[in-house]
Amino acid sequence: MHFPSPNNVEDWMTTGGYVLLFALLFACGLGLPLPEDIPLIAAGALIATGKMHLAIAAVVAWCGIIGGDCVLYHLGRRFGLGITKVPFVGKHVTVERIERVERLFDRYGFGVICIGRMVAGVRGAMVVAAGAIRYPFTVFVLADGVGAIISGGFFMFIGHWLGKNLDEEKIRRFKFWFLAAALVGAALFIIWIWRNHKKHQLMEFEKIGPPHGPPPQPPEPPMSGQADSLR
Template identity: 35%
Template sequence: MPLLERLILLFAESGYLAVFAALLLCGAGAPLPEDITLVAGGVIAGLGYANVHVMAAVALVGVLAGDAAMFLLGHRHGARIMQWPLVARLLTLARYARVQERFTRYGNRLLFLARFLPGMRTAVYVTAGATHRVSFLRFLLLDGLAALISVPVWVYLGYVGANNREWLATWIGRGQHGLWILAGAAALVALALWWCRRRRARRGIHG
């Protein structure tokens, strides 16, 4: 895992600021896997270069800041953002149309699940902002709930496996599947709560 080792060396030298900056780049769609970046932050904490709880907090803020920046760019500039060379390379017109169609169909659920879809996050967040169909507060709430699931998993995984990279490599793969299970469980809970509220509302109308 050469990328992980390079990130560990960089973060060990520069600490929290480097992790925060790397996560901003991840949010902007840079070809840097967010999960590996978070694991590397956890590893340097496990090696004694940082406090793991502070690292988890810094990582969470970095993730949300990067996501929020993309949402606000889309919200401010709308479809015009597609004319920017850097954005056009990341988000083609065809991809923008697909994401827009999925956002129309799935709405808030897509915003929550986007955190667990590597390669789709930036496109979803820019599109969500550009459509003006969701407020910034709602976006931050949904993205924050998803980040509270994913970010600690990766950071603490890196912390626990800091001195056993072979074990860590195995659990990175398992962690990716595990996050999908957690996300699915959270989505089922949200669906059950929504169904219960709707059922009570119907009883109130007919009562």
């Protein structure tokens, strides 16, 4: 599928301003076939050229991202796996993806949201799965918000750094390294969870002792007096 380039979106946002930035990111959260990093990179470029204010753009972008995710979360909560039959949303979120993310939720919880929202193709399924399994909404917003600050800030930084020269090859390289860093972070998080789980198991084992109790002791030999009485 061919997506508009950051240069195209930058031209649109020069006219549409903050309203268009919010609308695009909100719609991306609902399944608009446009990677959310493109409006974020375009916003960063507009900040670099003085056409947008950093603080306002950052707040508007964050609200657009989280707003779309919250709507998708509640759709997942309302329809469960049936959301895959909802027009527009179901086209991009499959049952297989939702079930895969649910298994990750069972094992890793909070971290899945932070890291999952940084990975295109996982993001929508992660949000729907959170709603479908009725993951606590407050915790979801907190984790999703942290992930949005990290990923959104990174892509706006790319746009700001490149300024007027939004070279698509450079953007692809940056996105590759960002995804690689996110995957390394996910691997480290999983290792940390696994080690803590093993440590907890060891502590529980030491607390309750071996599962079958202490090994049987051989019977003590009878005292000399007892031996005489048995004769």
